[in-house]
Amino acid sequence: MKNRRGIERLVKEAFSLGRPVLVEPEAKEVLRLSSIQVPRFKVVKDVAGAIEAAESIGYPIVLKIISPDIVHKSEVGGVAVGLNSAKEIEEHWSQMILGVAMESPLAMIEGFIVEEMVGKGVEVIIGAIKDEQFGPVVMFGTGGVAVELMKDVSFRLAPVTREEAFEMMSEVKGFPLLTGFRGSHSKDLEAVADAIVKLAKTIDEIDGLKELEINPLIVYDKGVVAVDARATLG
Ligand code: ADP
Numbered sequence: 248m249k250n251r252r253g254i255e256r257l258v259k260e261a262f263s264l265g266r267p268v269l270v271e272p273e274a275k276e277v278l279r280l281s282s283i284q285v286p287r288f289k290v291v292k293d294v295a296g297a298i299e300a301a302e303s304i305g306y307p308i309v310l311k312i313i314s315p316d317i318v319h320k321s322e323v324g325g326v327a328v329g330l331n332s333a334k335e336i337e338e339h340w341s342q343m344i345l346g347v348a349m350e351s352p353l354a355m356i357e358g359f360i361v362e363e364m365v366g367k368g369v370e371v372i373i374g375a376i377k378d379e380q381f382g383p384v385v386m387f388g389t390g391g392v393a394v395e396l397m398k399d400v401s402f403r404l405a406p407v408t409r410e411e412a413f414e415m416m417s418e419v420k421g422f423p424l425l426t427g428f429r430g431s432h433s434k435d436l437e438a439v440a441d442a443i444v445k446l447a448k449t450i451d452e453i454d455g456l457k458e459l460e461i462n463p464l465i466v467y468d469k470g471v472v473a474v475d476a477r478a479t480l481g
Pocket residue numbers: 286309311318319320321322326328362363364365366462463474475476
């Protein structure tokens with residue numbers, strides 16, 4: 248893996264600071280170094296910084312809270328999508344701080360992400376973990392509710408070949424969402440397989456990386472992009 252050193256450095260740095268997790272911007276850096284596409288984003292500390300970042304990225308943008316203590320940002324009001332102006336950023340900024348303070352009062356807030364708003368597609372999840380019993384494992388599932396409610400996922404020991412990645416995709420009940428459903432186009436299966444292979448390789452090769460999850464990976468007719476990521480160390 249060509250960026251192995253860079254990823255190891257990032258993990259080691261976080262670890263030496265006593266951090267048990269990589270927050271979204273750090274986990275996305277691991278993905279980027281693993282050659283998995285992520286949206287353009289900037290980390291900011293205040294409203295002025297957010298507006299400046301939005302202007303350089305271009306509206307509409309997504310605003311997200313950064314906290315090692317928050318696993319599901321949107322559940323505590325920590326994600327605002329489709330913001331179109333400085334005024335909207337100002338409004339959502341204060342709402343977000345209030346909301347998070349109410350819902351998750353002990354969470355340490357490290358800053359905010361201002362991110363390019365990417366187009367709609369099919370949302371899938373790819374997770375990778377070093378399992379105590381099985382060792383490095385990679386998981387695939389179709390988006391959100393299907394995973395959380397129906398446990399519609401498939402697993403393989405990592406690393407995996409492209410063929411295994413395709414098998415993993417075809418094993419979940421939600422597979423038709425990707426191959427074309429009610430007249431929709433087939434999505435970019437090759438790009439999904441590629442992301443599965445890469446994530447599996449990263450969990451297998453990087454010491455100190457315990458879990459790395461993309462939730463969701465948005466899949467298009469052409470290409471994929473990881474809009475959320477999180478990692479645990481240990
Ligand atoms: P959570 O911590 O709640 O999982 P996410 O970062 O996954 O937060 O954001 C919640 C949802 O918002 C995502 O599942 C996705 O549908 C949407 N979303 C997040 N980031 C973007 C983005 N950059 N562009 C478009 N949609 C996004």
